[in-house]
Amino acid sequence: MEELQARHRKEQRDLVAKITQKKKAASKKTRKGVNDECADLERELKERHEREIAALNGDGDVKDENNEAPEDDNVHRNGVDTAVEQLSITPKTENGQPSDETSTAKKPNRAKARLARRAAEQEALAAQAAEEAANMPDLRELEKQRMNEQFKGRGLQEKVIRADGHCLYSAVADQLDTMGIGLKPRIQPTIANGEGKGSAEAPAYKTVRAAAAEYIQAHSDDFVPFLEEPLEDYVHKVRDTGEWGGQLELLALAKTYGVGINVIQGDGRIEKIDGAENAEEDKNIWLAYYRHGFGLGEHYNSLRKAG
Numbered sequence: 001m002e003e004l005q006a007r008h009r010k011e012q013r014d015l016v017a018k019i020t021q022k023k024k025a026a027s028k029k030t031r032k033g034v035n036d037e038c039a040d041l042e043r044e045l046k047e048r049h050e051r052e053i054a055a056l057n058g059d060g061d062v063k064d065e066n067n068e069a070p071e072d073d074n075v076h077r078n079g080v081d082t083a084v085e086q087l088s089i090t091p092k093t094e095n096g097q098p099s100d101e102t103s104t105a106k107k108p109n110r111a112k113a114r115l116a117r118r119a120a121e122q123e124a125l126a127a128q129a130a131e132e133a134a135n136m137p138d139l140r141e142l143e144k145q146r147m148n149e150q151f152k153g154r155g156l157q158e159k160v161i162r163a164d165g166h167c168l169y170s171a172v173a174d175q176l177d178t179m180g181i182g183l184k185p186r187i188q189p190t191i192a193n194g195e196g197k198g199s200a201e202a203p204a205y206k207t208v209r210a211a212a213a214e215y216i217q218a219h220s221d222d223f224v225p226f227l228e229e230p231l232e233d234y235v236h237k238v239r240d241t242g243e244w245g246g247q248l249e250l251l252a253l254a255k256t257y258g259v260g261i262n263v264i265q266g267d268g269r270i271e272k273i274d275g276a277e278n279a280e281e282d283k284n285i286w287l288a289y290y291r292h293g294f295g296l297g298e299h300y301n302s303l304r305k306a307g
Contacts, residue, residue, distance in 0.1 A: 165242030
């Protein structure tokens with residue numbers, strides 16, 4: 001009997017270890033199946049042990065000489081149940097039923113907590129950026145104020161040019177027309193759309209574009225060192241596309257039309273490009289250059305004498 005009880009105790013311990021491992025590895029989806037499987041294992045072991053004890057005693061009642069159930073047999077019958085109950089995944093109350101309080105409680109979702117923290121951090125950064133932006137100076141308004149001061153001090157009034165990529169050429173064309181110089185340059189351009197040299201049917205900005213392109217091509221040595229692409233490609237962009245004009249185009253136009261070009265900057269500076277053959281006042285044209293005042297970015301307007 002003692003040998004049998006010792007074996008039973010070992011099998012009980014082994015079963016407890018096995019059930020412990022299974023329940024630790026169980027997930028929410030597999031928990032019910034694992035619990036059922038463990039219950040079957042407990043029942044099978046308990047029934048087998050009872051049969052073995054009954055067979056050893058020669059009857060179905062396992063008792064000692066004093067007609068009392070042996071202490072070890074109580075351990076045999078209840079040991080696995082007690083040990084497994086202590087390992088149960090779902091906490092129980094005193095009567096063995098699942099606790100309402102603990103069964104309904106949910107573990108905090110760490111992923112959601114991380115997302116919430118991240119959202120809070122991003123919201124704080126956005127608020128900080130908005131506050132910094134609110135405290136920054138309005139560059140557009142500041143530029144406009146400085147420009148107006150320059151215009152007033154020099155007796156100029158602004159002619160707003162359409163912001164379409166041709167603004168530099170349109171502004172120069174307006175200045176040439178206002179001063180009576182005309183669009184005919186000293187070097188006759190070829191209009192790319194086939195309208196002929198100096199055609200009156202070509203838009204004014206196209207004529208000015210062609211004049212700049214022709215001059216750059218004819219004086220390539222003066223311009224190639226400043227180009228980041230082949231000369232032919234650059235000239236094509238100046239003549240035939242809506243590519244914005246800049247410093248090189250202003251220089252070409254000043255030279256080909258024989259005028260001085262004065263460009264008022266938003267910071268109050270005046271950039272002067274000399275192309276006039278003499279210093280006559282009526283051979284100087286005026287442009288306003290904006291960095292912040294227009295939605296598309298850099299922009300040129302024409303500046304006329306205040307009437």
